[in-house]
Amino acid sequence: MRRLTRDEYFLAIASIVAARATCDRLWCGCVLVRDREIIATGYNGAPSGMAECNEVGHLLVEEKGKHHCMRTIHAEQNAIYQARKRLANLNGVIAYINATPCENCLSELLRCGVRRIICGSIYKNVERLEMTAKLTEAFGATIEYRPSPDISLVFGSEVTDVKKIRIDRCP
Numbered sequence: 001m002r003r004l005t006r007d008e009y010f011l012a013i014a015s016i017v018a019a020r021a022t023c024d025r026l027w028c029g030c031v032l033v034r035d036r037e038i039i040a041t042g043y044n045g046a047p048s049g050m051a052e053c054n055e056v057g058h059l060l061v062e063e064k065g066k067h068h069c070m071r072t073i074h075a076e077q078n079a080i081y082q083a084r085k086r087l088a089n090l091n092g093v094i095a096y097i098n099a100t101p102c103e104n105c106l107s108e109l110l111r112c113g114v115r116r117i118i119c120g121s122i123y124k125n126v127e128r129l130e131m132t133a134k135l136t137e138a139f140g141a142t143i144e145y146r147p148s149p150d151i152s153l154v155f156g157s158e159v160t161d162v163k164k165i166r167i168d169r170c171p
């Protein structure tokens with residue numbers, strides 16, 4: 001197995017973080033990195049103490065013919081809350097997300113100071129891609145789409161009891 005690049009490394013971690021998500025409409029994980037160090041992680045799930053989608057079902061709201069699940073706090077929001085407990089702003093932070101952020105999360109990341117966003121997959125909604133491009137341009141930010149690395153891992157040739165990690169819930 002070749003060594004992961006730094007961007008692949010943080011994207012792979014975002015995919016593993018997403019394995020903790022509780023809304024199966026999109027398992028999302030976000031890793032916030034500053035100066036090559038992880039400062040916070042987040043996945044989408046219900047607010048602390050509330051029932052989760054995987055326990056009681058989604059809380060769907062229709063808007064313009066599309067359904068959204070409103071039960072969860074999104075991965076990016078959770079990561080931002082975690083980071084903001086210690087940091088005044090997110091200037092210089094790179095956000096690694098295994099999916100494409102929604103407009104609310106994207107604008108909050110940008111307003112907090114994030115100027116580089118790296119996504120491991122492309123959201124199929126075309127309107128969202130246009131909105132995403134517009135928002136990032138307005139803030140002088142960049143958004144990059146990279147395929148998430150294959151995270152089936154074998155831990156070296158020196159192990160006899162070979163352990164493999166496979167995160168099957170990630171598409």
Ligand SMILES: [Zn+2]
Pocket residue numbers: 022023024025053057058059069070071072
């Ligand atoms: Zn849900």
Ligand SMILES: [Zn+2]
Pocket residue numbers: 074075076101102103104105106
């Ligand atoms: Zn969002």
